[in-house]
Amino acid sequence: MRISQQTIQLHNEKLFSAHQRKFDFIATEIPQVESIIQKLIEFNVAIPSWALGTGGTRFGRFPGGGEPRSLEEKIDDVGLLHALNQSSGAISLHIPWDIPQNYQSIQQHAASLGIRFDAVNSNTFQDQPDQQFSYKFGSLQHMDARIRKQAIAHNKEVIKHGIELGSKALTVWLSDGSSFPGQLNFRKAFQNTLESLQEIYSSLPADWKIFIEYKAFEPNFYAMTVGDWGQSLLYANKLGPKAYTLVDLGHHLPNANIEQIVALLLMEGKLAGFHFNDSKYGDDDLTVGSIKPYQLFLIFNELVEGMDARGLNHAADLGWMIDASHNVKDPLEDLLQSVEAIMLAYAQALLVDRKKLNDAQSSNDVVEAQELLQSTFRSDLRSIVAEARMRAGGALDPILFYREHGVRQSLVKERGTVFKATGL
Numbered sequence: 200m201r202i203s204q205q206t207i208q209l210h211n212e213k214l215f216s217a218h219q220r221k222f223d224f225i226a227t228e229i230p231q232v233e234s235i236i237q238k239l240i241e242f243n244v245a246i247p248s249w250a251l252g253t254g255g256t257r258f259g260r261f262p263g264g265g266e267p268r269s270l271e272e273k274i275d276d277v278g279l280l281h282a283l284n285q286s287s288g289a290i291s292l293h294i295p296w297d298i299p300q301n302y303q304s305i306q307q308h309a310a311s312l313g314i315r316f317d318a319v320n321s322n323t324f325q326d327q328p329d330q331q332f333s334y335k336f337g338s339l340q341h342m343d344a345r346i347r348k349q350a351i352a353h354n355k356e357v358i359k360h361g362i363e364l365g366s367k368a369l370t371v372w373l374s375d376g377s378s379f380p381g382q383l384n385f386r387k388a389f390q391n392t393l394e395s396l397q398e399i400y401s402s403l404p405a406d407w408k409i410f411i412e413y414k415a416f417e418p419n420f421y422a423m424t425v426g427d428w429g430q431s432l433l434y435a436n437k438l439g440p441k442a443y444t445l446v447d448l449g450h451h452l453p454n455a456n457i458e459q460i461v462a463l464l465l466m467e468g469k470l471a472g473f474h475f476n477d478s479k480y481g482d483d484d485l486t487v488g489s490i491k492p493y494q495l496f497l498i499f500n501e502l503v504e505g506m507d508a509r510g511l512n513h514a515a516d517l518g519w520m521i522d523a524s525h526n527v528k529d530p531l532e533d534l535l536q537s538v539e540a541i542m543l544a545y546a547q548a549l550l551v552d553r554k555k556l557n558d559a560q561s562s563n564d565v566v567e568a569q570e571l572l573q574s575t576f577r578s579d580l581r582s583i584v585a586e587a588r589m590r591a592g593g594a595l596d597p598i599l600f601y602r603e604h605g606v607r608q609s610l611v612k613e614r615g616t617v618f619k620a621t622g623l
């Protein structure tokens with residue numbers, strides 16, 4: 200199904216006067232409101248192809264129906280999100296779950312929905328039916344050169360698919376590591392991984408980047424070979440100027456100060472971008488902003504400060520992507536909530552009075568610094584985000600629209616109830 204501009208307009212007309220009241224109230228308080236709206240309109244967050252279906256836990260999966268059955272239908276779903284919020288104009292593919300059969304027709308299909316192709320993701324954390332060697336004991340780190348070679352070749356193939364579709368980056372996340380002390384020589388595992396990455400790096404086109412994603416742990420792990428931002432940055436620095444560190448919010452040990460990590464990576468010019476999600480205890484499955492919205496704001500506060508300090512374009516110079524798993528919510532509703540949470544945190548960060556914060560920091564006025572951040576965080580900017588969305592052609596209330604128009608019900612009718620879209 201497609202959502203017409205006309206139905207969005209009707210939806211907006213119905214909600215307009217209530218929206219206008221709220222918007223006028225807050226807009227009079229914010230002299231730079233127009234520049235914030237402009238930045239929000241430009242800001243887009245890529246949707247990963249694997250988040251369009253129901254995810255699973257280690258124990259089970261409870262699909263909700265109407266899931267996309269093909270790459271075309273995954274692009275259709277991102278098209279629905281983008282029509283509603285005008286901020287989801289990119290898809291991030293996962294190879295081999297989304298191998299395109301016909302590049303040209305896939306590209307045309309995506310372009311007709313205003314969708315471009317974000318970073319492509321390789322997968323050496325699973326064995327595929329047709330592969331020769333197993334990744335049971337790792338891939339790029341493996342002690343056996345033949346297995347490293349197979350994993351390198353896969354990454355090179357992913358780059359080739361990405362080139363055909365217009366992607367500009369390869370994201371590498373490895374579940375390489377060890378489950379027990381003594382299983383692995385840390386130094387050898389690091390060096391093998393580095394050499395493998397160097398070979399992949401040498402296949403990158405001139406205008407491409409490689410994102411090295413780190414993760415502190417998997418439930419059965421003793422050590423990860425790319426376990427934190429220090430290790431990722433080591434790889435990125437050794438690889439060269441096209442290599443960057445990717446921050447996935449859920450990939451840290453509990454209570455890690457992610458905003459500080461972000462500030463320092465930006466300072467070093469090595470921050471690739473983000474995978475957005477949230478967690479209460481560990482891992483990356485929950486909706487971004489659902490558990491720790493203040494942390495999300497503090498991260499965006501550092502992002503805006505750091506990007507401005509380096510003269511970066513907020514919308515284009517870093518990679519912005521959601522990476523979550525939807526186990527109990529409708530995936531599309533969850534993604535709409537995710538994009539909204541990101542936009543709100545970004546809008547709030549744009550509102551922080553940098554000069555006053557700087558003065559408070561310079562004079563050690565700790566109380567004033569806290570007041571500045573928290574009064575911004577507690578400002579309700581939802582109507583500003585909605586205004587930006589409406590001006591861009593989206594819906595004032597995307598989730599209300601989605602429900603009132605029975606989008607999921609239409610998808611179930613079209614696609615049925617049983618298909619499994621995630622690849623896991």
Ligand SMILES: [Mn+2]
Binds near residue numbers: 474
């Ligand atoms: Mn991730």
